[in-house]
Amino acid sequence: MPITILNFTHAYEPMTFLHDASCRWIDCTRLHGTACYCDTDGEAQLRRLLAPYPPEGIHLIDSGDYHYVTKLWTDKIDRPFSLVLFDHHPDMQPPLFDGLLSCGCWVRTMLERNPLLRKVCIVGASERLRQETQGFDRRLVYFSEQTLRLREAWHLFSRFYLNGPVYISVDKDVLTPRQATTDWDQGSLSLGQLESLLRIILRHEEVIGIDICGELPLCQQPSAVSPERRAANTRTDHELLDWLEKHLPQE
Incomplete structure (x- = not known):
């Protein structure tokens, strides 16, 4: 599958393995009105930039501050689908202002506005945030971080089918801090556990596309994050992308 890189914060620039002819870079560094909250002008600019690219x-x-871009990718899907979200947060808060897209409300907005979205499966979010999902029980499945610690939860996940094409979104804040440093509080999944869950989905479902966020902006807190932690981020990105390229169906 081709790799498309949205460069908002320069986070990917030091990752030499991404400087490859097969990677398509989209320069988002000059955009305004897009950090955490995306206003109407920012959304219009992003849609223009993404217009030539498919959701596949x-x-x-x-950064996770731009996780709402998943909505923009999935708006391109022209058939019924489900979303599988690996995230330590369900991103289903009510919007701060009507019509304002944000990293905290984009899943709720998708459920309310996208008629092709059949179901959302949230994996690895904190149990205490389940209250954000109230009112969407029929269209939402919640495998919390705490539930995944139970042996039987993995058995249930392996028997859970969405019966249709899926789009997968991964926020690295679902991972343990040993394997990813993000600018949000983090979960406890290991990279191996994440890959095991992804393998189950790939075994049973048709995957349209996948996105990954949770980078630490290059310009943020330069002295607060050690080179070792940044190196761990890069290593996790490299390992996860290698795993995906080996396991995702090839065109």
Whole structure:
């Protein structure tokens, strides 16, 4: 699958393995009105930049502050589908202002506005945030971080089918801090556990595309994050992309 990189914060620039002819870079560094909250002008600019690219493939969308870009990718899907979200947060808060897209409300907005979205499966979010999902029980499945610690939860997940094409979104804040440093509080999944869950989905479902966010902006807290932690981020990105390229169906 092709890799498309949205460069908002320069986070990917030091990752030499991404400087490859097969990777398509989209320069988002000059956009305004897109950090955490995306206003109407920012959304219009992003839609213009994404217009030439399909929802299929692997999309790297930078910091978790831009996770709402998943909505823009999935708006391109023209058939019924489900979303599988690996995230330590369900991203289903009510919007701060009507019509304002944000990294905290984009899943709720998709459920309310996208008639082709059949179901959302949230994996690895904190149990205490389940209250954000109230009112969407029929269209939402919640495998919390705490539930995944139970042996039987993995058995249930392996028997859970969405029966249709899926789009997968991964926020690296679902991972343990040993394997990823993000600018949000983090979960406890290991990279191996994440890959095991992804393998189950790939075994049973048709995957349209996948995106990954949760990078630490290059310009943020330069002295607070050690080179070792940044190196761990890069290593996790490299390992996850290698795994995906080996396991995702090839065009």
